Amino acid sequence: MEDHHRETDWKHDGVRVIRGDQLDSNTAQTPGMFRQAAINQARVGAQKIWAGTVSIQPDAKTGVHHHGALESVIYVVSGKARMRWGERLEFVAEAGPGDFIYVPPFVPHQEINADPGEPLQCVLMRSDNEAVVVNIDDVDPVEAPETVYWEDGFHERG
Structure with a gap:
């Protein structure tokens, strides 16, 4: 531990605080949703996690x-x-303020703001820094979803 301490500049490579007014909106966007990155490779050097916010109309x-x-x-x-x-x-479930939602790997899903009158504000965390989103076109849903896809050329279709 002593040797590692000498090699690391803890002031610059230690704990980072990202202020709420300093989030980065240079991330994938979806119509009706506004995402901002707080923790990622570019902002803090994160290797295994991504975190940010989303506001859903x-x-x-x-x-x-x-x-x-x-x-x-x-x-x-x-x-x-x-x-x-x-x-x-x-399958369907709803969540409100203070609730956490866990989405396992490879699970086809759709995120919805269930309130017709208020925005939905969430904090997002992912287990890797790389943004992976695979749109699925060939789902025959029980209830037809609205078709909204990322339009930035960044996300792949599955």
């Missing part, structure tokens, strides 16, 4: 997608989240 929803091998956690700050998941989006 009333009734906005994503297309069906998964995040590859990544695990995701969503913490609901305010509003009402609805998640649909499964081969046909046949």
Whole structure:
């Protein structure tokens, strides 16, 4: 431990505080949703985690997608989240302020703001720094989702 301490500049390579007004919106965006990165490789040198925020407008929803091998956690700050998941989006759960949502690797899902009158505010965390989103076009859902896909050329179709 003593030798490592001598080699590391803890002042610059130690704990980092990212202020709420310093988040980076240079990340993938979806119509009706505004994402901002707080913790990633570019901002703090993170190697194994990504964290940020998302504000989802009333009734906005994503297309069906998964995040590859990544695990995701969503913490609901305010509003009402609805998640649909499964081969046909046949499962549904809702979450409110203070609730956590866990999305395992490769699970097809759709994120929805279930409140027609208020934005949904969440904190997002992913188990890797690389943004992996695979849109799924060939789902025959139990209830037809709105089709909204990323339009930035950054996300691949599955």
